[in-house]
Amino acid sequence: MTKKIPLTGDQAVATAMKQIDPDVVAVYPITPQTEIVMYFSGYVANGQVSTEMIPVESEHSAMSACVGASAAGARTMTATSANGLALMWEVVYIAASLRLPIVMPVVNRALSGPINIHCDHSDTMGARDSGWLQIYCESAQEAYENTILAVRIAEHKDILLPVMVCQDGFITSHAVEGIQLFDDKKVKEFVGEYKPANPLLDVDHPVTYGPLDLQDYYFEHKRQQSEAMKGALSILPELFREFEKTFGSKYDFIDTYRLDDADIAIVAMSSTAGTARGVVDELRKNGVKAGLLRPRVFRPFPREKILAALKNVKAAAVLDRSESFSAEGGPLYTEIKAALYDSAIKPLVANYIYGLGGRDVFPEDIKSVFSDLSGILKNKKVKIPVNYLGSRE
């Protein structure tokens, strides 16, 4: 085991990319992902990786170049944030539908407008139906580890879908953490040699990517994507186990904290879970049975895991760091509520949209949510289903 070294989330991801040493990285810098590009281009310039780096003129071009490279048979990565992801949009869907195993660290940042460079999840939540797998990381350590794991997930022969590895902009991407780096050789062995399924460069087996697909077969290709995404639910545990065996870190679709006997619980993704965990401890000291559920994998949606985790909870608050403007609450909330519909025992559920545009979420905010939950538990009723935590009235 190597010792811990201080790295930011962006540096941690760039280091993972160095160790993976992908064939092609086509990328355009955007705050707060910029440092990933900066550090990685340093590795390229210093000859520490053999990657062909394509400095493109926009994110639309970045994802287009990734699609071309991945179709050609190259292990391909990129990285982006917010408006960069938005500019990629058209090609993000194409990457998934062509079944190209591209890995993309995304440093979550608020989408314009008004323009804002700080953290929320509106960028990747907007892309939740694009056919990419999505993993949300609480810490820089997780972002580092998930970037390595994502390569194997994306390239698994029964998945073959691109993966976004999301970390919170600035909060995780720019804060320095002690990171336990894995041995270069071990990472190389874990990701293995990439054997593309249908490379364009294999001239003995010619293949056409992206032909017109009309009423007679388009639907079947979409069905294949659905089945691959559903199939990922049973394949991921194998890869989690292999990752744990190789590196010692335990992974699952979800992470729970003091949830088994909890009456009230908060559901939150990424860095906010850290704040919530501290509050749970404090409340537990005062005899409040509080707990935390943190979904790590959002696509595919780990329905069974979430239902099992919430089965003893009486009232839950789902925290969404993005607004879907559906007038029905945030995306995590609506999906969890939909999953609970078929469940015999279900908690009362309220939604809290929070932290938009990087608005800080303090322990006091989390405490106020738990306090609301205690009220909900007492009255057996959710008075306000969708709340705006930290927004001035």
Added chain:
Amino acid sequence: MAEKKKSWKEIPIGGLITEAGNAENYKTGGWRTFRPEKNKIKCINCLFCWMYCPDSSIKVEDGKMAGFDYEHCKGCGICASVCPVKCIDMKKEVK
């Protein structure tokens, strides 16, 4: 045209075509409203029709225009339009 269509389990993923030159298996003759027919007397075998046909549906044998591939011809009428001796007539398909 009426071949049994395959299920999602039987086709390559991602809409990929893994067999070279299989566009020929896709019969587009059924799209036709007008059908090109050649007046053999007038044809001078200049092969303009062969050059212009967007669907490679002009058959050529021994350097001579030898008719149409009706399994693929969509009846666009370009051949009739470019023929310098106007020897191709577009006739309404009768089913």
